[in-house]
Amino acid sequence: MGQKHDNWKIIPAFHPEFDLERCDYVNGCSICAKECSFGEISLRPVKGADGDVLYRPWANLAACNACQRCVKMCPQKAIHIRQRPMHTSHAYWTPYHVSNIWRQARTEGGVLLVGMGATGPQKRYFDSLMFDACQVTNPSIDPLREPMEIRCYLGKKADHYGGIVGPQLQLEVPIMFGAMSFGAVNLRVQEAGAIATQARGTFWNTGEGGFHSTLRRYKGNTIVQVASGRFGVSEEYLKSAAAVEIKIGQGAKPGIGGHLPGEKVSEAISQTRMIPEGTDALSPAPHHDIYSIEDLRQLIYAIKEATDYKVPVSVKISAVNNVAPIASGIARAGADIIAIDGFRGGSGATPLQIRQNTGIPIELAIAAADERLRAEGIRNTVSLVASGGVQCSSDVLKAICLGADAVYIATPVLVALGCGMCQRCFTGKCPYGITTNRPGLAERVDVEEAAQALKNLLYAWAEEIKELMGSMGISAIEALRGNRDRMRAVGLGSEELRILGVKHAGE
Amino acid sequence: MCGIVGIINTDGKMVDGSHIREAIRIQQERGNGLGGGFAVYGAYPEHLDKYAFHIMYEGNRNSSVVPVVEDNLMSQTTVCHSEEIPVYPNKKVPQGPYFKRYFLQPREEFMTPEQTEEDYIVDIVMSINKIDGAFVVSSGKNMAVFKGVGYPEDIADYFGIVNYKGHTWIAHNRFPTNTPGWWGGAHPFTILDKAVVHNGEITSYGTNVRWLEMYGYHCMLQTDTEVISYIYDKLTRKDNLTVENACFVMAPSLWDEIDRKGDGEKKYLRQIYGPAIVNGPFGIVLTNNSGMIVLNDRNKLRPVVCAKAGETFYASSEECSIRLLSPEVEKIWSPKGGEPVVVDLKKDTVWRVN
Numbered sequence: 001m002g003q004k005h006d007n008w009k010i011i012p013a014f015h016p017e018f019d020l021e022r023c024d025y026v027n028g029c030s031i032c033a034k035e036c037s038f039g040e041i042s043l044r045p046v047k048g049a050d051g052d053v054l055y056r057p058w059a060n061l062a063a064c065n066a067c068q069r070c071v072k073m074c075p076q077k078a079i080h081i082r083q084r085p086m087h088t089s090h091a092y093w094t095p096y097h098v099s100n101i102w103r104q105a106r107t108e109g110g111v112l113l114v115g116m117g118a119t120g121p122q123k124r125y126f127d128s129l130m131f132d133a134c135q136v137t138n139p140s141i142d143p144l145r146e147p148m149e150i151r152c153y154l155g156k157k158a159d160h161y162g163g164i165v166g167p168q169l170q171l172e173v174p175i176m177f178g179a180m181s182f183g184a185v186n187l188r189v190q191e192a193g194a195i196a197t198q199a200r201g202t203f204w205n206t207g208e209g210g211f212h213s214t215l216r217r218y219k220g221n222t223i224v225q226v227a228s229g230r231f232g233v234s235e236e237y238l239k240s241a242a243a244v245e246i247k248i249g250q251g252a253k254p255g256i257g258g259h260l261p262g263e264k265v266s267e268a269i270s271q272t273r274m275i276p277e278g279t280d281a282l283s284p285a286p287h288h289d290i291y292s293i294e295d296l297r298q299l300i301y302a303i304k305e306a307t308d309y310k311v312p313v314s315v316k317i318s319a320v321n322n323v324a325p326i327a328s329g330i331a332r333a334g335a336d337i338i339a340i341d342g343f344r345g346g347s348g349a350t351p352l353q354i355r356q357n358t359g360i361p362i363e364l365a366i367a368a369a370d371e372r373l374r375a376e377g378i379r380n381t382v383s384l385v386a387s388g389g390v391q392c393s394s395d396v397l398k399a400i401c402l403g404a405d406a407v408y409i410a411t412p413v414l415v416a417l418g419c420g421m422c423q424r425c426f427t428g429k430c431p432y433g434i435t436t437n438r439p440g441l442a443e444r445v446d447v448e449e450a451a452q453a454l455k456n457l458l459y460a461w462a463e464e465i466k467e468l469m470g471s472m473g474i475s476a477i478e479a480l481r482g483n484r485d486r487m488r489a490v491g492l493g494s495e496e497l498r499i500l501g502v503k504h505a506g507e
Numbered sequence: 508m509c510g511i512v513g514i515i516n517t518d519g520k521m522v523d524g525s526h527i528r529e530a531i532r533i534q535q536e537r538g539n540g541l542g543g544g545f546a547v548y549g550a551y552p553e554h555l556d557k558y559a560f561h562i563m564y565e566g567n568r569n570s571s572v573v574p575v576v577e578d579n580l581m582s583q584t585t586v587c588h589s590e591e592i593p594v595y596p597n598k599k600v601p602q603g604p605y606f607k608r609y610f611l612q613p614r615e616e617f618m619t620p621e622q623t624e625e626d627y628i629v630d631i632v633m634s635i636n637k638i639d640g641a642f643v644v645s646s647g648k649n650m651a652v653f654k655g656v657g658y659p660e661d662i663a664d665y666f667g668i669v670n671y672k673g674h675t676w677i678a679h680n681r682f683p684t685n686t687p688g689w690w691g692g693a694h695p696f697t698i699l700d701k702a703v704v705h706n707g708e709i710t711s712y713g714t715n716v717r718w719l720e721m722y723g724y725h726c727m728l729q730t731d732t733e734v735i736s737y738i739y740d741k742l743t744r745k746d747n748l749t750v751e752n753a754c755f756v757m758a759p760s761l762w763d764e765i766d767r768k769g770d771g772e773k774k775y776l777r778q779i780y781g782p783a784i785v786n787g788p789f790g791i792v793l794t795n796n797s798g799m800i801v802l803n804d805r806n807k808l809r810p811v812v813c814a815k816a817g818e819t820f821y822a823s824s825e826e827c828s829i830r831l832l833s834p835e836v837e838k839i840w841s842p843k844g845g846e847p848v849v850v851d852l853k854k855d856t857v858w859r860v861n
Contacts, residue, residue, distance in 0.1 A: 137508075137684035138708040138788050139808055146806055151762050157779045159721075161746045165778055377721050380779070401713075473710040473788070475806060476759070478781035485713025 008106035010099060014066040014081050015059045016041060022078035025056040032057050032070040032079060037431040037441055038424070040064040067422035069431035100352070112352035115425030115435065117252050117344045117389065117411060120356050125363035125496070126395045130505060132486040134473040141475055143466035149476040150174060150465055152405055154243075154383040155312040156336045166336055167312050169223075169243055171406055172201030173462045174477060175396055177454075178341075178387050178408035179225050179247065179316070181207030183260045183269050183281065184348035184425070185414075186437045187214065188445040193413060194218035195447070196454030200462070205408070208247055208258070208283060210272035211237055223314065226303065228257055229283035231273035238306045243337070245314040246299060248287070251345025251388035254318030254359045258283035259349070264428055266437055297333035304334070312336035312383075318358075319343060319365030319388065324372035331373060331382040338382055339408060340365050344389030346411040348435055349426030362388045363402060367500045370403025370482055379482075393464035402500065403482045416457040417450050509694075509706040510537030510659075510680035510824045511811075513792035514832070515799045517853050518818040521549055524668030524676065530828040531678035532660035537706075537824060541688030542681025543662035544654025546695040546702040547673035548796055551649050557587055557610040558628055558699075561644040561652055562635065563691055564605040572640040573607070579638075583631055584611040592653075592666070599661040604690050606644070608651075625699055625744060629723075632698065636727045642691040647700025649796060654679075654693035662693075674852065675799060677792050679704040696732045698740045700796045705732040706809050706824055707789030718782035731787075738783050739793060750800060754847035756780040758805050792822050798851040807844030814839040820850045 016032070023029070026048065033041045040063040043055035057079075064081070071079045086095040100112060134140040141148065152174045156166035177193045184207060191214075193204040198221040205223040206215075210232020215222070219240050226233050227247040238244055249255065260269075260281035270277040290296050300313050307313075314337035315330045317323070323340060330338050342362025347355065366386045373379040386399040387408035396407050415421070418432045425435035433444025465477075474480050488505040489497055497504055512530045516522065527545060551559050560580070564570045568591070580586055592606035613627045622630075632643045645652035650673075653666035659680045663669075679694035695702040709715065709731030716726045716734060722745070724737045735757070742753040756776055759765075765773045777784075788808030793800045801822040803811050814821040816833040823829050829836060842848050 134710070138710060141806065147761050147763070149762055153778050159779065161742075161748050161752070161776075161779070163779065165775060168778065374717060374721055379721065473708075474786050476784055476786060478777075479711035479714055479784050479786035481714055481782065482717050483711065483713035485716075486710070 008102040010102055010106070011084065011086060012061055012064050013086065013095070014064040014083055015061050016057075016064060016070055017059070017080045017082050018057050019078040019080070020056065022076045023057065024076050024078075026054055028055075029075070030055060030057070031073050031075065035069050035073045035431065037069070037429040037436075038063040038065055038067070041070060065422035065424050067420040067424070067431045069420065113349055113426050114352045114355055114423055115346075115348055115350070116421065116423040117346040118355050119423075122343075122361065124389070125361055125492075125500065126389075126391075126398050128489050128492050129363075129398050129487045129500070129502060130490055131394070131397070131468060131472060132488065133471045138473050140473055141470040143463075143470045146470075146475060148466040148469060150462060150469070152477060154337050154385070154405055156382060157380045159377075159380040167310055169203060169312060169337075170201070171203065173458055174400060174406040174465075175458060175461060176202050176223070176385070176406060176408050177204035177413050178345075178410035179205040179207035179245070180348070180410055180413075181209030181225075182212055182272050183209040183264060183437070185435055186433070186442040186445065187212055187268070188442060188447050188450065189417065189434055191215055191218075191447050192417070192445065192450035192454055194221060195451035196458060197221045199451075199455050200458040202458065203242060205245060206241075209260075209269065209281075210274065211240055212268065212272045216240055226299075227283055228285070228287040229281060231275065231281060231283075234274075235306050238303055241311065243312045243314055244303050244307065245316055245337075245339065246296070246303070247316045248290070248296075249316065249318035249320075249341065250347060251318050251341035251343050251359055251362070252347030253350040253354050254320055254343070255285060256351070256354055257285040264437060269437065293329045293333055296330065300334045314339055314385070316341060318345075319360045319362055321360065323360070323365045324368040327369040327384075328372050328376055328378070331378050335382055337385060338369070339385040339387060340369060341408075342386070342388030345387055346414075347425075362386050362390075362399065364496075364499050366399055366404050367402045367484075371501060374482075393461035394468060396461060397465055397468050397480065398487065400477065400480055401483050401487050405481060412457065413454060416453050417445060508537050508682045510534035511678070511704040511706050511790065511792050511822070512824070512828050513675075513677045513704070513794065513799055513801065513822040515675040515794070515820050515850055515852070516818055517820060517850060519549075519674045519852060520818065521672040521674055522676070523670070523672050524663060526832055527676040527678045528660050528663040528668065530823065530832055531680050532658075533827050533831050534680055534823075534825050535658060535660075537682060538658060538680035539682045540658045541656055541683050542654070542679070542693035543657055543659025544652065544679050544693040544695055544704075545659070545663060545666075545668055546645070546650060546652045546677045546697065546704075546794060547668070547671050548650045548675040548700075548794060549673040550651040550671050551610070554588065554610040555649055557612055558646055558648055559651060560609040560611060560646050561592065562607055562609065563642045563644050564607070565640040566605060568605050570605060570640060572638060573605070575638060576635055576641045579635060580609060580611060580631070583617055584613050586611045594665055595667055597661070597664065600655065600657040600665040603655050603665070629698060629740070633723070633725050637725065644691070645697045645702070647697060647702075647796065650700050650702070652695055652697055652702060654695065655690045656688050656693065675794055677702060677704050677794055677799075684708060692730055694732055696730070696736045698736050699744070701736055701740055701793065702795070703732055703736040703739070703791055703793050705735060705789060705791045707731070707791070707804065708787050709734060709785055709789065710787030711785055714782050715785065735785060735789075735791060735793070738785065742780070742783065750849050751847065752776060754800065754802050756783050757785040758802060758845035758847075759784060760845065790824065798849065800850075801842060801848040803842060803844045803846075805845040810841070812839065812841050813848050822848070
């Protein structure tokens with residue numbers, strides 16, 4: 001920086017503290033320093049009792065992101081992460097705003113980048129919705145004793161006998177893994193997702209970074225994406241998967257494109273994305289061949305032609321103000337699936353201001369879209385997939401009650417791989433080896449272990465969903481789709497109730 | 508908990524309402540006096556080709572709604588005959604709402620080209636049900652529904668059902684658990700000649716209603732039985748499903764079984780009619796002018812017993828009703844969950860339609 005008075009110096013909010021009573025540095029342990037990918041922990045020489053030089057861990061007070069990697073890996077359980085106050089408390093000028101301004105003033109006027117989904121205080125509507133349960137007048141169903149069906153099919157369906165059912169995705173659990181590209185995450189993460197979804201009978205999404213050749217053996221459970229950068233898109237690519245998804249938007253960054261810096265474009269990424277090694281991978285904000293809905297229709301049908309009408313075509317949009325009429329337009333443009341991504345949806349890298357301030361909650365978006373499609377009598381022509389903020393199995397079921405056919409989860413997938421939610425995915429320094437392709441870091445994901453963790457997650461959520469359904473006396477998940485009658489809201493206003501189509505508790 | 512009974516003489520033999528009255532009376536334990544009702548087929552042979560509308564008006568014969576509804580009917584149909592439905596108020600069931608019946612034919616000049624006669628009649632039923640204070644109790648040809656608040660045997664006496672004759676009778680004894688006991692909320696529920704009596708609680712109600720709304724059905728009563736009759740109507744009349752397929756849609760086999768059998772037709776039905784699945788405990792008897800269907804939920808969470816004695820077929824929540832009417836019954840069984848029992852009027856019976 002070189003400023004004379006470094007008034008803007010960022011005081012890191014966190015730092016590790018070492019309990020030297022427990023620490024094993026005297027025997028040469030240096031695991032924490034090796035594990036810290038942000039460069040916060042170094043080793044400092046100190047004189048031992050017998051005059052030897054020992055290296056003890058040292059906090060640099062510069063780069064800690066509270067990822068907890070060192071805490072988890074320390075064999076002696078000798079590390080604590082401490083948070084330090086930035087200034088005296090001010091209800092309005094919070095550390096968040098103050099440090100953001102410092103950061104921008106100090107750097108070269110940079111746009112603040114972050115990873116993961118929006119952190120703001122906006123209401124989580126899922127929490128205001130409570131399920132109904134059977135009492136006396138109808139028996140609840142014990143999923144351990146009675147069959148409980150959670151299979152669903154995504155794709156265009158006729159609304160009367162004799163009509164045509166288009167190509168379908170068969171999901172044994174109504175949860176798919178959302179788009180995370182090779183580049184944003186590494187191949188190990190993608191492969192773990194592919195293995196787990198194949199084992200549990202559902203689907204994972206390649207994201208916009210192409211479909212690596214080594215993963216093509218999982219093509220029956222793969223959705224490939226066509227985004228504005230068209231990375232890796234070829235006729236063969238389109239034909240290599242169970243479904244094709246056109247990505248228009250993403251909940252974490254509605255209305256803007258993406259940027260994978262050239263440094264991250266390794267040989268493997270370059271081959272998969274079909275761009276030269278070391279060049280920036282830029283996804284433009286809009287698709288340059290989609291400037292209106294009729295253009296989208298052409299792309300949908302171009303993909304259908306290329307795939308001989310054998311796979312469903314999905315269109316993914318961010319949840320925005322006009323989500324309902326947009327969804328209707330997409331359905332009429334020929335899409336088989338519409339994926340709506342709420343503002344809580346995650347991202348490997350997104351501008352802070354966009355992430356925090358653009359888009360609407362998925363609960364309201366899915367309710368509005370479902371209602372609109374029904375009002376127009378075209379709900380059957382398209383399946384709805386909700387995403388962006390799903391945190392647990394009950395959120396999945398609430399989204400289905402509001403009108404979704406299935407959900408995408410992505411942040412929970414990363415968390416299931418150990419993600420500590422430090423929100424530094426864009427740095428390529430992911431200490432858990434998830435959102436990085438760096439040698440030495442990426443190996444921290446063991447494909448088999450990771451796949452097992454994801455299988456466990458899908459299994460656990462499926463069991464919880466069955467348990468919830470049983471308590472409501474439901475034995476087939478289609479009986480809950482759009483069944484807003486089985487939920488009541490606590491503490492919502494009449495406008496929110498109207499949009500969600502849910503009655504208030506007590507009514 | 509509710510009680511249901513169905514009796515059908517497949518040879519078309521006509522019997523009066525005294526049998527069904529006894530059959531449902533013996534199940535008094537299953538109700539609580541907040542609703543009873545009956546449907547009878549073959550009731551109006553003198554008006555065979557006319558839709559028999561039973562309309563309930565809140566208040567008495569001077570209700571201001573009566574002329575509103577009648578203007579509505581006159582403008583859309585030819586009302587060939589109308590009369591008050593005779594009632595016999597007594598200590599157990601004091602004077603209830605005002606009932607009147609109309610025998611009518613649609614005025615074809617008002618039908619749109621894409622409408623069938625039955626679509627046209629359904630639209631009229633829906634429009635009357637939207638009028639506050641009026642409710643169409645039944646609307647089929649040659650059939651009638653009598654229902655109200657009270658124990659079913661007392662409702663039977665209130666309407667004097669022994670004075671009616673029919674080849675098919677169904678009855679219901681209500682123990683309301685979702686909507687308050689009121690005259691319109693008693694069973695059976697009907698649309699055209701389809702009537703349903705139902706013991707159960709539909710946990711898929713919200714899904715079913717929102718699906719039906721897409722096709723112009725408006726569920727006014729907040730009761731699941733109404734939903735079942737509309738689903739059945741949509742499936743069989745509008746979409747021309749066979750009875751077996753319609754029952755499959757409402758209580759489908761498990762995906763595992765469909766997979767095992769490689770049954771493409773059933774997979775297709777479940778895919779397109781997912782929102783019409785009826786979940787939750789139910790036992791229903793569904794009738795129309797050509798026969799009777801008995802159906803249980805997939806998990807068999809409500810009792811239904813079926814029996815056959817000569818040309819007569821019975822369905823009941825309790826075996827005692829059947830034993831009472833037919834001690835010499837030749838076959839009696841409890842149908843499996845989700846497996847419909849379909850009984851048709853014999854082809855040569857004079858009453859059979861189609």
